[in-house]
Amino acid sequence: MAQANILFTSLRLGSTTIPNRIGMSAMTRNRAAKGSIPTELMQEYYVQRATSGVGFIVSEQVAISSQGSQWEDLPGMWTDEQLGHSGRTSHPDAALQKASGEPVYGPSAIAARGGKFRFLPGEPGYVVPTPIPNPRTIIAQYKHAALNAKRAGFDGVELHAASGLLISQFLDSKANQRTDEWGGSPVNRVRFALETLDALREVWGKDVSLKISPANGTNDVGMPLxxxxxxxxxxxxxxxxxxxxxxxxxxxxxxxDAVYDGKPRGTPHDVLATYAPFLSNTNLFANGGVTPTEAVSLLSATEPRVDGVFFGAPFIAHPDLPQRISQGKPLDNALKFAYLYDKLEEDWTVGYTDYPRAI
Known part of the structure; x- marks a missing residue:
């Protein structure tokens, strides 16, 4: 595994230098207590992986408000990370959503297809959202959550603009059909993401990052190539x-990829090769199904330039993943996880409304 040495070189991220190029990706787990309060079990989970030699960890999605919480046991950051708001993929009958006293919001009054809220009677799907009257009120919630994250001792925040949640809904012309300054053109649809990033930078400076998934059709988003x-x-x-x-x-x-009417929803293309040229001053991390062998190849290649990699599922099966990679040990728990994951594959085709609690 001598070639794997490239994975174990340091990298500057914002104001922090991480010891290697391995990141643990955010993975929703639904382990918070009532009221979206983190638990000791969650602490144990992250401590196990933090002591494995990982370069850095991005926590599971942390909701910025109870109104924007899609899952029943998602941790929250709205009272005294990856920051997220589910937008139109929330449900009006979910406990946190009802407690907020607010409607389900989205860029436009366009429902996402699919959805399966298994913790609600009848397993309902997505609903038609209420268009957000003033998106800057939501941006203020992101900023408030970022302030709470800083007080809590985090090192930075990652803005969740992937997986068909609120930020990606604004980016998408099928979900966002506004005619004001927030929609109608790429420049306007991007405005919500950029103003949110700017609000986070007011709190965190350069310790802000962004996660996107341009090709995936999760939660019924996706545009022509x-x-x-x-x-x-x-x-x-x-x-x-x-x-x-x-x-x-x-x-x-x-x-x-989500499947609707028998067709995949996403827009398949090589996202690393397509978008790396737009990032000459910003570190680029590859995410999504990366294997250790492929990680070495990505970091070794000149084009497209990749500065680091995220692993997700392998960290679930192997809390000691970086040590195993560095020592050339097999990922022998992966088959056990793959078996469990395959049994739950159907849930991915209808959205993240029932993310596997087993993991």
Whole structure:
């Protein structure tokens, strides 16, 4: 595994130098207590992996408000990370959503297809959302959550603009059909993401990052290829001027793509090769199904330039993943996890409303 040495070189991310290029990706687990309060079990889970030699860890999605919480036991950051808001993929009958006293919001009054809220009677799907009257009220919630994250002792925040949640809904012309300054063109649809990043930078400076998934159709988002490249290309061109710690780009995965009316929803294309040229000043992390062998190849290649990699599922099966990679040990728990994951594969085709509690 001598070639793996490239994975174990240091890298500067914002104001922090990480010891290697291995990141643990955010993975929703639904382990918070009532009221979205983190638990000792969650602490144990992260401590196990933090002591494995990992370069850095991005926590599971942390909701910025109870109104924008899609899952029943998602941790929250709205009272005294990856920051997220589910937008139109929330449900009005979910406990946290009801407690907020607010409707389900989205960019426009367009429901996402699919959904399966198994913790609600009848397993309902997604609903038609209420268009957000003033998106800057939500941006203020992101900023408030970022302030709470800083007080809690985090090292930075990652803005969740992937997986068909609120930020990606604004980016997407099928979900966002507004005619004001927030929609109608790539420049306007990108505005919500950029103003949110700017609000986070007011709190964290350069310790802000961004996660996007331009190719995936999760939660019923996805545009034609030319429009996708125009939108995300403009977004990353603007992001590259803002001095972020990194951008994480999730690659297309046909197995996880949502299927509607018998057709995959995503827009398959090589996201690393397509969008890396827009990031000359920002670290780029590859995310989505990366294997250790492939990670070495990605970091060794000149084009596209990749500065680090995220692993997700392998960290679930192997808390000691970095040690195993460095010592050339097999990932022999992966088959056990793959068996469990395959049994739950159907859930990925209808959205993240029932993310596997077993993991």
């Amino acid at each position: 030319e429009e996708t490249i125009a939108t995300f290309g403009y977004l990353l061109k603007e992001v590259d001027t803002r001095g972020l710690a990194y951008v994480s780009i999730v690659r297309y995965n046909a197995q996880k």
